[in-house]
Amino acid sequence: MKATEAKRPGTRAIRTPGGLSVRVGLRSTVVVVLLVVAALAAAVVLIGTGDFAIPAADVLRTLAGQGDPGQEFIINDLRLPRVLVGLLVGGALGLSGALFQSISRNPLGSPDVLGLGQGSTAGALVMIVVFGGSATQVAFGALVGGLVTGAAIYVLAWKRGVHGYRLVLVGIGVSAFVTAVNGYLLTKADFVDAARATVWMTGSLNGRDWAQVWPLLALFAVLVPLVAVYARPLRMLEMGDDAAGALGIRVERTRLVLLVASVFLTAAATAAAGPVVFVALTAPQIARRLTRSPGPNLMAATWLGATVLIVADLASQRAFGADQLPVGVVTGVVGGGYLLWLLVTERKAGRI
Numbered sequence: 001m002k003a004t005e006a007k008r009p010g011t012r013a014i015r016t017p018g019g020l021s022v023r024v025g026l027r028s029t030v031v032v033v034l035l036v037v038a039a040l041a042a043a044v045v046l047i048g049t050g051d052f053a054i055p056a057a058d059v060l061r062t063l064a065g066q067g068d069p070g071q072e073f074i075i076n077d078l079r080l081p082r083v084l085v086g087l088l089v090g091g092a093l094g095l096s097g098a099l100f101q102s103i104s105r106n107p108l109g110s111p112d113v114l115g116l117g118q119g120s121t122a123g124a125l126v127m128i129v130v131f132g133g134s135a136t137q138v139a140f141g142a143l144v145g146g147l148v149t150g151a152a153i154y155v156l157a158w159k160r161g162v163h164g165y166r167l168v169l170v171g172i173g174v175s176a177f178v179t180a181v182n183g184y185l186l187t188k189a190d191f192v193d194a195a196r197a198t199v200w201m202t203g204s205l206n207g208r209d210w211a212q213v214w215p216l217l218a219l220f221a222v223l224v225p226l227v228a229v230y231a232r233p234l235r236m237l238e239m240g241d242d243a244a245g246a247l248g249i250r251v252e253r254t255r256l257v258l259l260v261a262s263v264f265l266t267a268a269a270t271a272a273a274g275p276v277v278f279v280a281l282t283a284p285q286i287a288r289r290l291t292r293s294p295g296p297n298l299m300a301a302t303w304l305g306a307t308v309l310i311v312a313d314l315a316s317q318r319a320f321g322a323d324q325l326p327v328g329v330v331t332g333v334v335g336g337g338y339l340l341w342l343l344v345t346e347r348k349a350g351r352i
Contacts, residue, residue: 028293099296119146203274237251273327290304
């Protein structure tokens, strides 16, 4: 394999013997590698954190199959599934946010703002309040609610195509409507169901097990390759519909496929852990600032989302101990501050 310097600073063009040329951003690659290391290191520390603390060396030894039976039970059966759900949910939200922001060409175009999380919450509340459903049924309701909300946003935003600001504005309107529906459902619930719904709505990794891990892994196995295939058309789409069409990109087909993928990612993440807010908004923006690279930065956003969620859960456990806050509360506090900063920045730049 022969490498030649690309015209853009900080990138290399890798040319294969078959003539295929792939441009690789060196800084972006380094950032992704560092984020992978950070996410996995935080995951190991989080696995060892709890009422029965386990040193990181023992965690690694147990994960390699060389731990004692007590540590294997605590790690493999109790803590590892929770951490894997955190990594997968954070990665799904980061990737979904990057897709939405790239499609809408708007830093506010994230599932949090567009109402997909609220739609999933509505589906879960219907299962809790109306049907008194089990945990599995609540997760299914959240998935269906997110998909229905995503379809409604797409249909309402359609007018000879779906464009960025129209998608964001329609999403904000749908979000307000669904939030009102959620409030109505809570007022109609009895005390026990309302308390259960409120706990679910905070977003938490508590009690997560392998039943949540396998569906998320299957979803990643299907959607990540699909998104990778459309990564280059998505990059062209950021230049505008006319430019992308002139370059041979099927604009609406690309936008629809990626919107469906991002809606599935958000709905599945919400079904698994509840509405963990602001990860989808902040991860793509921070990833772009770290890589200093244009484009959606899909890999960096995915691993940054996973890192943010794991670190937030770790901070919650270390700071509050047995009275730890749900991870959704921690990400909400941090992400809310970031959203205020982003709004001020965008206003100063004259974009809103």
